[in-house]
Amino acid sequence: MNTYRNIHARQQKHGRSRKKRTGHLLHFILPMLCLILLLCTLASYILNRAGAGLDVISPISSLFHGSARDEISHYASSHGYDISDYPQSLIDLYDRNRETKDFVFEYPMKKSKTPPIDLSDLNTSTVPLLMQWDQRWGYQQYAGDLFGLSGCGPTCLSMVTIYLTGNTDRTPAWMAEFAASHGYASDGNGSYWSLFSEGGSSLGLDVTEIPLDEQRIIDNLQVGNPIVAVLGPGDFTTTGHFIVLTAYQDGQIKVNDPNSRENSEKLWDYDRISGQIKNLWVFR
Template structure:
């Protein structure tokens, strides 16, 4: 009877079809909206462009690193704000924490003739290792950059001198040992809980030079903390792939 009623009323058929389509499309629309919102929150929304007044070098960062887009989009509103830094939640962590050089809490700070977001990979890596080894959350990338500048490790236009890690680490009271490019030595240090800071040449991490932290082992693979990328920090890396790009490396311990 219902079938006969429906078939005899074309308008009712149209309404039922429309409702069925709406019921199917609404969840898809909500999912798309949620994905758009998450992309916006992460600064990865390609529809937004840096506002007028954003420095050209940050616009370039926006274009080449989607992960840093929110940082660039917020520049005009937050550049002159001194934001509080509280890393106390990292104290006691069993893993080297990931800190990013373009974090809004310190990325707008000037370092080595540029924004720390662009030039601060060295201080950010030293901060990650120091906080992990000592449990002292006061040495954030902001403080590490000020430390590097005060001790002559900042090089205008070039970021950080390599000596920031061995000499700067020693000044901070850490035991720093330069390692040969030897797989056994690297793995032994990581398995012992000693982070290894590397200078990387052109390859997966940079086209010029870049500091990263080898943070530990996951099976036979190496965990990397890249201060310029969450996504690369989530990847697992083989020693062979990393070794082709390493230019210098140091193991750090709490003296």
């Protein structure tokens, strides 16, 4: 009888120990699962907002979105198209920049349309943000490619001109025709730098090329003079790109990046972007 009691007591003790260990394990696992779910949700949100210049996260992005080609192929087949209807350059654009989803996905059905362009409701008290891949002009040809891929230069000049003159007729589409007709479009390479120095002057703007000097940049931005910058590889591009420096706030620089709303919503440290800047033009 004593032996039976001892065995029974040990079984009860072991059972309580197992329950205790299981309880401790659950207390550890459940918070970890919640944390993982939270991190995945946060990462998905960040990646949904990822813009140009973030090529480094493309492999991570694919974990949440699937590959760009697969997403576009699925959309195309569900709308009566095929992945072969998309230029590889557009697939690559979406892979780099998920902001361009509508522009890329709807390419087959909208590429031949010419919607009316009315920018009269733009707020011109600050430099307006316009995107080169806006569907109203992004599908037209410029410099041997789609404007949405090659039109950062005319888009920047359009933003600056509209801000300084208040003339909202100087849309990116208008500026593309102006650049092409005056020899500022470089086939396969976007825009020549002379689009800003010569082209800006011919549009009646006061244009001054300035050196890369932090205080001079700050002084111009503080009095409302936008600055067009041409950039090399870095945060904004893997090749070359034009952006507009628009303001100086809290010791940092605000930019209008015609390829990324994400970049345009940030403030940038001078030291972060100065090494990427190849040339600067101040507009008044």
